[in-house]
Amino acid sequence: MSVERLVRALPGADLVTDADVLVGLGHDEAEWAPAGKALAALRASSAEEVSRAVAACAELGVPVVPRGAGTGLSGGANAVDGCLVLDVSRLDRVVEIDAENMVAVVQPGVVNDDLKAAVAEHGLWYPPDPASAPWSTIGGNVATNAGGLCCLKYGVTRDYVLGMEAVVGGPGGAYGSRVRLGRRTTKGVAGYDLTGLFVGSEGTLGVVTEVTLRLRPARRDAPRTVVGAFDDVVAAGRAVAGLTARGLVPAALELLDRFALAAVEDWKHLGLDPSAEALLLASVDTPGTSGDEEAAAVAAAFRDGGAAWAEQSTDPVEAEALFQARKLAYPALERLGPLLTEDVCVPRSRVPEMLERTERIGRRHGVRIATIAHAGDGNLHPLLVTPPGDDAARQAAQAAFEELLTAAIELGGTVTGEHGVGLLKRRGMQRELPLGARAMQKAVKDALDPLGLFNPGKVIGDDPDL
Template sequence: MDITEALRERIAPDQVITDPAVLESYRRDQAAWADSALPAAVVRARSTDDIVATVQVCLEHDAPVVARGAGTGLSGGANAVPGCVVLAMEQLNQVLEIDPLERLAVVQPGVVNDDLRAAVAQQGLWYPPDPASAPWSTIGGNVATNAGGLCCVKYGVTREYVLGLQLVNGAGELVRVGRRTAKGVAGLDLTALMVGSEGTLGIITEITLKLMPARPPERTVAGFFDRLTDAGEAIAGVARSGVIPSVLELVDSYCLKVVDDWKNMGLSADANYILLANTDAPGAAGDAEAKTLIAAFEQAGATWAGQAESQEEADALFAARRLAYPALERLGPVLTEDVCVPKGNVPAMLARVEQIAEENDVVIATIAHAGDGNLHPCMVTSYDDDSEMEQRCKTAFHQIIDAALELGGTVTGEHGVGLLKMPGLATEVGEPVLQMYRAVKAGLDPKGIFNPGKVF
């Protein structure tokens, strides 16, 4: 009996997909140029039992299993590998519980980030991690990559909000790790280990998340800069000021223009680079923080700095920031970086990005979670067959990784290692640490079926 027949004996046949056109649509995530293969089958899970059954069948057939959320990843982490079963989670999209007293939510892995935020907001609560893909990406995928987002400069990344998990382990058993309590130190922290493991250690079926109280309205400050290095100095200046903004984002004029061309939002600014900052401190403290942010921008050479005159203006600026990546994709395949450097080295890193773009004759559109040093230089190519341009972009991609490591940074701040960053991770951590990673995987996934060939 082949694996497809075995799956259909355990799972409703209409959930086991083998149509080549559908398989092709589940082949890869959004990472340009990452290797992929046509899966043997796709299972569209509707229940935890479906996930357990799929893993058990894959164990029996020594077949790889690749978990997939919305497919918005940018590192190839959800790409299918030869002979694999793709376990699609989009139908597991229920918010199972919201507990206002304990300030937690229990969700299925296919819940879209923004849908969760909207659901908890109805009860005066807030879920902070907010990647730019929040309108589309799922909580399961966010957990798998330890996603960050715009708010993480002040509120941290996904790992800090995951209290517990239900998952299927390498023996095909359904287990729970973590807790629901505010405190808990019993045993090893397997929850933290699973967060950011990119589907290589088990398949997550349920997630318990910590929530925060709803915040007061934010104040938005913007600064216009002619030079990228001046914007970098402003970022460092904000860090020196002692203010921790709730958001600090960098967008270049190229990104604003492509968003304008797409959405006609009227946002093209008379500046090469824009810094967007929010403060959510209440009352007079918020007013003081906004003034401090404006002063930091001006001292770094901003051609203009000030506070948004209306919430509509602020919302439009941040909408442009979130739309930057899909707008760039309309021009051609985008190879997206995700390096993170110490805040004090942001100016030097931005200067290196400009130098790398010039040396390789490539367009690098710059967006960044600037407040925590997480930079997203995006190399835009063409949908026309241009192998020379593609090679120049790949060269620039690896040079940016090298530059980040030289400046004390890391190869990925939030997108994950997947396939694209594996050489960079090996350089960053070294072979002894890679062997430790592999030992953990061998212990938790002895048959090696969970997302093989990724990360390490």
């Protein structure tokens, strides 16, 4: 397939063919995930252009790899050889904010934090808040069913997607057809939940060009921040399990170990004291005196769980710095060398054991692992840091990575809580899911994308048993 044929099939399109630019557009942030050589990239400016591109690629047999901001951590947006990288980041318009019905309609290139700011002007709130919210787009959040700090109490992206428009192929019509899925009402069970199917499908079923989102009223009071300092990470995990057992559900419950906290402080100089081996950060947003009582109960649960100290922060600047440190942990650690990022999720009662296994795995493989976590819902992000250019360290980190996946499965968990399967977690997913479930997934993919055009090789990949 020559790029000239693609150019002729898409006259007037903003096609990128420069090899150096294609390399940058051909991968996300997943360390060591393989990336192929794209034939070209299209910076689409409308849904109509996406539709024409998909139709042309189907006719020419060119795979389509959708891409947004490229902040993913699983290789889900990585190019395959001979593909068209379909960049939808220019589709960045907030189409509608319906304040009366608490609904927003947006294009996939809208940045998460920009949407939050837009709806806040109407007294509304969009809760999903991945750490990448200042850069990641709604399309990418939908593709991976992103969560974030507030998902413990308020849910993940799927809980807020009411409907969407997508460019599809297969039984929905010829490749390039635009189809509307879902609704904009609060309730609706007409037919299968195809919207829910597309959320988290990582671009393997079609290209999302518009999303209808549920909103919530803005929170009335500033959240209270409760901090607990622990002498070791596993003790912090036990405190998380104890908090869950008491039925306490803060808006956020985050964990940072000393390694991560020190990396942030060395980089940003936020005035934090990284002396504790682990910190738990809880955000309580229940209004009024009930919120005060809940914050006190969370602090007591931290102390009963073994915290060296636990208090509600009375300094809003300090509280903001602590949660800012949590969000900055990944880029801070990335400065130290190549970073392989885990995304396992285990039942909350098994968090202490998963943290203990993480420490053992790191020691056994000689890999330095920093741990951050959405601890309240059992979603752990061990970050495997390796020296630049050290091939032996890279191999050790990759071995530890696979062992962490196995440990999560053995504890009744999953290999990915919010980053997606992409390329990095395919073998882990095959170990986690029974053959029958994987066969059903493949049947769905084959039915909706019979040409295997959309993001080939991702998620299901080459399953040896199918």
